[in-house]
Amino acid sequence: MPISAIKKLDNSFYHRQRVVTVARDLLGKVLVTSFDGQRTTGRIVEVEAYNGEIDRASHAWSGRRTRRTEIMYAPGGAAYVYLIYGIHHLFNVVTNKKDVPHAVLVRALEPLEGIPVMLQRTGKPSLDHTLTRGPGNLSRAMGLLTLHTGSSLLGDTIFIGDDGYRPKRADIVAGPRIGVDYAGEDAALPYRFYLKGNPYVSGPKTAR
């Protein structure tokens, strides 16, 4: 099924103050990448908000500012892709204004266009729910790498758009983020959002 017209999200979407709201609003939107003429798209079905300096789970906690995290302090609307465990590339969206290091981790997509390309990139034989389940898997399928850190999401290579799809309010579930046990009390914050019942949502069954 072809996607209807996708309207690219602009600065007014990314520059909002409340990263938790931006994260929730990203559910149902469409992530698009076009590398080497190969376009892949997927609907965002799971996200996590990272609330800057006051969030112990964030790379920018207590104002931490290093070469890697510098992009988080840029104005909203840029990509932040970093490597974890030496293996996986994780795709984040920088939000808020300059010097406020908010970000949203995109954890899962429902594939829409370019599935053959995704299969090629991941080496998987056929489409199943593991293709874009989990932040490492989705980044691989979409061709996202650490070198894409700093890319504007207002351009045509990597962007997020709205195709008119609206998740039902009742289908949006909030819960604690995954893999942030080290973050003390902040580990319990309901900063993870996903679409209930969607097969591409990651985490243990108890967290879906």
Place this chain on the structure above:
DNA sequence: CTGACGATTCACT
């Protein structure tokens, strides 16, 4: 320069 470790995934029990 060195060492510890991570916003994960996969194979295996």
Place this chain on the structure above:
DNA sequence: GTGAATCGTCAGC
């Protein structure tokens, strides 16, 4: 449910 993979990043010397 457990453990290994694998390397860039960062704090500390």
